[in-house]
Amino acid sequence: MKITTKQLTLCAVLTALALALSYVENMIPLGLLIPLPGIKLGLANIVTVFALYALGPGQALLILLARCTLGAVFAGNLNALLFSLMGGLSAMLVMIALSRLKRLSIYGVSMGGAAAHNCGQVAAAVLTLGNLAPLGYLPLLLGISLFTGTLTGLIAGLLFRAMEHTNLMKA
Amino acid sequence: MKKILSMIVLAAVLCALAGCAAPAKSAASSGGDGASAEIFAMDTVMDLTAYGDNGETALKAAEEKINALEDLLSRTREDSEISKLNAAGGQPVEVDPEAFSLISRAQGLGYAVDSTFNITIAPVVSAWGFTTDHYQVPSQAELSELLTHVDLADIELNPDGTVALKNGASIDLGGIAKGYASDCVSDIFTDNGITSGKISLGGNVYVCGGKVDGTPWRVAVQDPKDETGWVGVLKLKDAFAVTSGGYQRYFEENGKRYHHIIDPATGYPAESGLVSVTVVANAYQTSATGSGTMCDAYSTAFFVMGADKALNFWRSNQSKDPFDLVLVTEDNRVLVTSGLADEFEENEGSDYTYEIVR
Amino acid sequence: MKSSVKLHFCRWDLIVAAAILLLAGGLTFGYWGQTVSAAGSGLTAVVSANGEEIDRVDLASLKTAEERTYTDLGYTLTVEFSPDGVCVETSDCPTQDCVHTGTITRAGQSIVCLPARISVQLKADVGQAASSGDFDVMIG
Numbered sequence: 001m002k003i004t005t006k007q008l009t010l011c012a013v014l015t016a017l018a019l020a021l022s023y024v025e026n027m028i029p030l031g032l033l034i035p036l037p038g039i040k041l042g043l044a045n046i047v048t049v050f051a052l053y054a055l056g057p058g059q060a061l062l063i064l065l066a067r068c069t070l071g072a073v074f075a076g077n078l079n080a081l082l083f084s085l086m087g088g089l090s091a092m093l094v095m096i097a098l099s100r101l102k103r104l105s106i107y108g109v110s111m112g113g114a115a116a117h118n119c120g121q122v123a124a125a126v127l128t129l130g131n132l133a134p135l136g137y138l139p140l141l142l143g144i145s146l147f148t149g150t151l152t153g154l155i156a157g158l159l160f161r162a163m164e165h166t167n168l169m170k171a
Numbered sequence: 172m173k174k175i176l177s178m179i180v181l182a183a184v185l186c187a188l189a190g191c192a193a194p195a196k197s198a199a200s201s202g203g204d205g206a207s208a209e210i211f212a213m214d215t216v217m218d219l220t221a222y223g224d225n226g227e228t229a230l231k232a233a234e235e236k237i238n239a240l241e242d243l244l245s246r247t248r249e250d251s252e253i254s255k256l257n258a259a260g261g262q263p264v265e266v267d268p269e270a271f272s273l274i275s276r277a278q279g280l281g282y283a284v285d286s287t288f289n290i291t292i293a294p295v296v297s298a299w300g301f302t303t304d305h306y307q308v309p310s311q312a313e314l315s316e317l318l319t320h321v322d323l324a325d326i327e328l329n330p331d332g333t334v335a336l337k338n339g340a341s342i343d344l345g346g347i348a349k350g351y352a353s354d355c356v357s358d359i360f361t362d363n364g365i366t367s368g369k370i371s372l373g374g375n376v377y378v379c380g381g382k383v384d385g386t387p388w389r390v391a392v393q394d395p396k397d398e399t400g401w402v403g404v405l406k407l408k409d410a411f412a413v414t415s416g417g418y419q420r421y422f423e424e425n426g427k428r429y430h431h432i433i434d435p436a437t438g439y440p441a442e443s444g445l446v447s448v449t450v451v452a453n454a455y456q457t458s459a460t461g462s463g464t465m466c467d468a469y470s471t472a473f474f475v476m477g478a479d480k481a482l483n484f485w486r487s488n489q490s491k492d493p494f495d496l497v498l499v500t501e502d503n504r505v506l507v508t509s510g511l512a513d514e515f516e517e518n519e520g521s522d523y524t525y526e527i528v529r
Numbered sequence: 530m531k532s533s534v535k536l537h538f539c540r541w542d543l544i545v546a547a548a549i550l551l552l553a554g555g556l557t558f559g560y561w562g563q564t565v566s567a568a569g570s571g572l573t574a575v576v577s578a579n580g581e582e583i584d585r586v587d588l589a590s591l592k593t594a595e596e597r598t599y600t601d602l603g604y605t606l607t608v609e610f611s612p613d614g615v616c617v618e619t620s621d622c623p624t625q626d627c628v629h630t631g632t633i634t635r636a637g638q639s640i641v642c643l644p645a646r647i648s649v650q651l652k653a654d655v656g657q658a659a660s661s662g663d664f665d666v667m668i669g
Contacts (some may be wrong), residue, residue, distance in 0.1 A: 105534075
């Protein structure tokens, strides 16, 4: 994988953005609705969607891994790493697959990503808790993922429109 | 240039992956309820829980250590180091190095709190029957005589590793043994790489790390008036918390209640206006080794001292070995020192009034 | 840009949404259909003698109060389990602390009889909603 300085800089900016989004996400009290520790909406997927289209799967994956690791280090909580990695990687894989289907718009891809994100997080909860009880929250989470996926797609789309007028992404 | 950059990125990713892989693995395999054990020792029930690959190993080691400590420190077992020492009639006795250092530590802590915590109170506690469950109110004459043998200075710790109890003194490490045991278990957890666990050794709690999900452990402070109620919940990570209260062991005679925390100055159960004292210390912040031991000794001492003296002591000891307090008074006030302001959650359904002390 | 991006919501996106909803619906039937009877207070009482688990009672599955007796070290305890909580009804131990403890109703609470070395602990079923009064351990 060859990375230009411009791309590297963009990766760094996007990682920082994703970290900020993870932080903002902590302020949303999803835990009140779904009492599973470590569950998150997945707003940081905005960055994954954007990076996937703008920079390709390889660099999007790098940003994701950097975000998960740094997020866990900043929070001082390595257990959360499992949740963010399982969520993030599931979303990533599904979105890579969906983005190959040329008929889907950014909305379809990010909705699929959001749903996969929640599946991955519930899988992490099943692993840490050692029983299947968290599965009970998955239907509700999947419903929520339609909303977050649409939101993520909308924001990433807005980002694209704004960036079209710059030469930032031209390699 | 591009090559160098991509090498750096690659190295960073590899590091990230290595960092990801290890904790993700341990978190995944530490599923379920974790390992837990219930042990009856030191005249109380102990609950221990440890999560992680070495959970079972750590608990086994902890159980062995606790049983070994009981053999070493019990006053009711005739062959313990403490019983041998008490029976030596003032002669120097060579004691196990661990017992020696704990006696030394207990003496030091006792001096620090003006002897309100005093391991030489043993004969007085026995006279009240708290060691045998045959409760009685001793006569004033008997107490006055026994109090002449209560003095920390009667413990002679010799450089050759021997201890002598002068002037007819005898000692009981019961007020510090569980705290010391919690320190030992804390070390065992650390040695076994346990990152999440909790132990409760009869009023002595140690929490290792946070819960598996990373949130703090929720440690409830029992309501002195209601065995199943609580005055508040402490949200703690890597901390020791020890509670002393007169409600824990007591008997009633002629309508008066006598509890087991004896004021070494009077020989009678302490009446300081406090009904429960909880001392909390961070497991890694304390300069001296053994925060659990310190909390155990201080909780007894502060119960004897009363709120004003305890808070003064708290204010003047923040720089060296920081700790925090939750004091419950007879007039239904709960005093929480400022270090716990964010960690303490009031029980809104209770009839207590809460104050943060600074 | 590496690939062209469609920025407008289209019909095909609806298929993704429908697939997700279908999955959610299927899971709802598959999961809650099976476990609806097990949902309830979410409390399990674990009875141990000298540290060994000897009995386990799912309180939610009880319809009425149920008494069971346990014997260890020569002492016998009668324990009453009900959907709302657990108490030691009678005990022939000398201290009677276990009887005096009264009824425990919340996860994390326990009754201990030291002479008999029997304990009853209430544990929350994993995944159960945590309410503000819940705690992991009590000191005092």
